[in-house]
Amino acid sequence: MDREELKALAQVELDQQQRFRCRILCCMSTPCISSGATAVFEALQDAIKGGQLDAEVEAVATGCMGPCSRGPLVTVKTEGEEDVIYEHVTADLAMDILDKHARKASVPSLDRVVLPRDIPFFSKQVKIVLADSGVVDPERLESYVARGGYTALANALREMTPEEVCEEISKSGIRGRGGAGYPSGLKWHMVRKAPGERKYVVANGDEGDPGAYMDRTLMESDPHRVLEGMAIAGYAVGAEQGYVYVRGEYPLAAKRLEKAIRQAERKGLLGNRILESPFNFRIDIRMGAGAFVCGEETALMQSIMGRRGQPVPRPPYPAHKGLWGGPTLINNVETFGNIAAIIGRGAEWYASYGTEKSKGTKIFALAGKVVNTGLIEVPIGITLREIVYEIGGGIPGNKAFKAAQTGGPSGGCIPADYLDVPIDYESLARLGSIMGSGGLIVMDETSCMPDVAKFFMEFCMDESCGKCGPCRGGTVQMHRILSKITDGCATMDDLKKLEELCLMVKETSLCGLGQTSPNPIYSTLRYFRAEYEAHIKDHHCPAGVCTFPRKGELTFNKVA
């Protein structure tokens, strides 16, 4: 296939879509499936067939539409009308939807499940990576191509040198979306220049932060976008082999990626002589086996190579010596999701979003005590207040906002005083948190901060790989002290010991997991120290969460 044929393919698909008067898009990503989307989709298909509307109405299984807690979600696109989104759709509503949109009947019962489209949840978002999510059918290549998919790859192969591609990425100002925010352009240049016969491109889809599912959604909803980004990266850095490392708990993402790879290979968009150019690029999937630490790049590479998923000391960095000793470009799945847009629409356009130092958009998984939970894509630099109170729709029950946890177990809490700080890599770091991969958990006055810290520490303790002593033993000891605090048998001396341990584990651990594991303690201590002291000195939990089962203990057989 060459560029012309790609265009023709897109046109065929567009023509086909226009034959339908009405297209019913049904979200078939994991959150909606878990609330019953499969039955809805089947009911819609049956209703179309039963009503002999096959020629006019089409039901499409798409990816995520955003407000996941309101699933199953269905979007109806009718010729000459505004799109309508329905929430909490059940199978018995399928016929009603058809009646209303295909047969133009009045169905008042549907009104209560209409999700207004002019709410800030939609209007405040800027969708670059998720532009096609919820629109295209992730299991059909043509669907993506019709939206302009793979043209960026075609243009890059035809019109740009690898150097220029790297330069374009640099100019866009995009930074790694996995958490650390390393400028992607720099990394690409580094891998391109690194000497080595065989180079590799790796997409990190081992997303493990509690509450975060950006990568899963992207892989499930728009797998071709990730593949296109990786292929462009392969061309730019001179790699012929790519790997998508998919978290073991994401079977649907792996299935759709697998299908996408096969489709792209069949069309000559991956494999040998891509789009009739001399460029060859293959992509394989590697599944994780449930270890959080495999999201750390060196551990991830060990896992790809079939070894025990444990980090190894850096340097050498993967960009110089990665998979099988070859220079390796590792980026997050979401980073690769940005690439086609940057190459397709230009670095300047991309850089018009975001702040001075952090460009573009970021996907967040909004969770916790907010009205609208779900997946959002916002320009970097938006304030936390906009996310929580406008997009999120505020806190249920009119409770007071207490803090937002960003960055998962490696991140920290941002208290109410900083609701108006623009969210970018630097400002979050100043507040003692990190951007992280994009988990954003909102907490209200009923959340106890030592308890929150304990939750994250338990996570780190369970997920420590055990290679280095400070993380292996330190996380356990930190968790023990936090448990003593919430159980009511800690002393102020324990708090001091906890702070010492935090610093030691942070400064001496081998990899990022250990180095950042004390962050939740640091940030809660920084903003909520009084809460810790109330637990220790008065056995009082201001949020009313802790019950102090071991209060005053230290005698007889209850001694731990």
Add this chain to the structure above:
Amino acid sequence: MTTRQNGKVRLATAWFGGCAGCHMSLLDIDERIIDLVKLVEVVYTPIADIKKFPEDVDVTLVEGSVANSDHVREARDIRKKSKIVIAFGDCAVTGNVPALRNRLQVDKILEEVYGGGPGKPPSTEEQYAEVVPVLLSKVIPLHQIIPVDIFLPGCPPDPERIWTALTALLQGGPVALPPEMRSFG
């Protein structure tokens, strides 16, 4: 370090969950024990039959781990009445051999030891603690119950080690043992 009328330091030794080997090692300082007696007045020790831990003690050597409810109570009493508390030997410092039982459950141990024979195994209820001390669920080192000033590891700490520490202490200096004198075991 003393301002007492007889010019002697009031020394006590206590024996918790341990084998008394540390006390043996203390006696093993040979003829130097005569020098020691010139410097100290032994006001409480398991070797002599003194019933009650006295007030106003300068230095207390505590041998053994904290393994039962009596040890907890005594340790707190000792801390209240002593200026300097020394964790004397590995059991007091780390839990050591008595702590080997920590991986097992107390009830199971009692059942295993006493259950097979006549009579009932001792109760682990707190209310009986005044009659027979109740075993703690975990054997713990002394410093997890009370603040400890000086640690004297070793199983037992050999006489040289004890002598070095005691003389340094009695001369009013800090106790700084060389590396070879502060190893466990």
Add this chain to the structure above:
Amino acid sequence: MPVVTLTINDKLVSAQSDKTVLEAARDAGFEIPTLCHLEGLTPRGGCRLCLVEVEGVPRLLASCVTQVQEGMVVRTETERLHNYRKMMVELLLAERNHVCAVCVMNGHCELQSLAAKLGVDHVRYDYLCPDLPVDASHERNTRDPNRCILCARCIRVCDEVEGAHCLDMMGRGIHCNIITGMNQEWGKARSCTACGKCVQVCPTGALFKKGSSVAEMEKQREFLIWILDGRDKKVWHWSR
């Protein structure tokens, strides 16, 4: 091999450019404590005891895996490093059942002597007291995970020198454990050649010869250098 000059603890030191900071420092007479490192095995960077401060680098670096560089300014003994090392040893002592008094390696153990050297006279953290079964099924050797510090020397020597790869690591975090023959009993692990190299490189009493009693086990490490010198450099240490 080009030679670089670096500063270690205010002393100018020359070293071949492929050396690690640890090697350069030891050659220059500075002691850096290590547990997972053993000359002759690939470095691991896991025990974190050999961390050093390098000027201009915000993080602490594990000297066993950091190569020397021209003009590097290294500090191996600062108060901060000393405190961290103490804490690390305390964490190791707290996570398993290290009872020196009844250990075959009492008096010869690297962990024990390191604790003494660093001034660890008590452990500030809770002992975790795990319940770990001893594997005495092998005809010659015994594995006692209660004394293991997970340095993985045994795994590396079995894989890299003996070539058997009978030993490996299982589990994660605090539940890590050394296993033999894909988690079979050691005596049933057919990949074990009974060479005993793992026993000799083990820094503690986690691996020991059967029949040794308290304090009786002493380990010989020279064999590793003899083998590697013979294999790689064709230098044979015929006489001892």
